[in-house]
Amino acid sequence: MPTNESVPLIQHAIQLAIAPVFLLSGIAALxxxxxxxxxxxxxxxxxxxxxxxxxxxxxxxxxxxxxxNLEHRRQLATWSINFCTxxxxxxxxxxxxxxxxxxxxxxxxxxxGAQFVGVMMALIGGISTFVREVNLTGQxxxxxxxxxxx
Numbered sequence: 179m180p181t182n183e184s185v186p187l188i189q190h191a192i193q194l195a196i197a198p199v200f201l202l203s204g205i206a207a208l209x210x211x212x213x214x215x216x217x218x219x220x221x222x223x224x225x226x227x228x229x230x231x232x233x234x235x236x237x238x239x240x241x242x243x244x245x246x247n248l249e250h251r252r253q254l255a256t257w258s259i260n261f262c263t264x265x266x267x268x269x270x271x272x273x274x275x276x277x278x279x280x281x282x283x284x285x286x287x288x289x290x291g292a293q294f295v296g297v298m299m300a301l302i303g304g305i306s307t308f309v310r311e312v313n314l315t316g317q318x319x320x321x322x323x324x325x326x327x328x
Contacts, residue, residue: 201269208262213259254307260304265298268296
């Protein structure tokens with residue numbers, strides 16, 4: 179039975195791509211969480227909009243403040259998603275670069291390494307803006323602990 183020389187080449191290319199694929203799965207999970215948070219932000223803003231006519235002036239003032247906070251959170255969540263989506267796209271390019279380098283027999287590891295640095299920078303941006311959004315979540319609705327100990 180003749181041996182096919184391309185089989186070891188394909189096996190090695192797949193081995194090189196396995197670690198980035200696991201990272202891609204992690205980014206996909208993060209994107210799911212971020213999209214869920216964005217959905218909750220939009221839902222809350224829509225709820226306030228539906229109730230707006232029934233609110234008195236004091237409640238409307240509080241509603242305006244909350245809408246401002248929700249808009250800021252929406253922007254941060256959107257940036258988080260954009261950064262992480264960019265990281266996922268760059269990671270796909272890293273995988274393609276590794277495969278192409280393997281198939282062409284050229285050393286593209288320096289290019290894949292530079293692209294991977296881009297992936298990490300985008301991921302840092304996404305996680306940083308996500309943490310900022312999460313921190314803004316609790317600011318307007320702090321729980322008054324003294325109220326429950328009376």
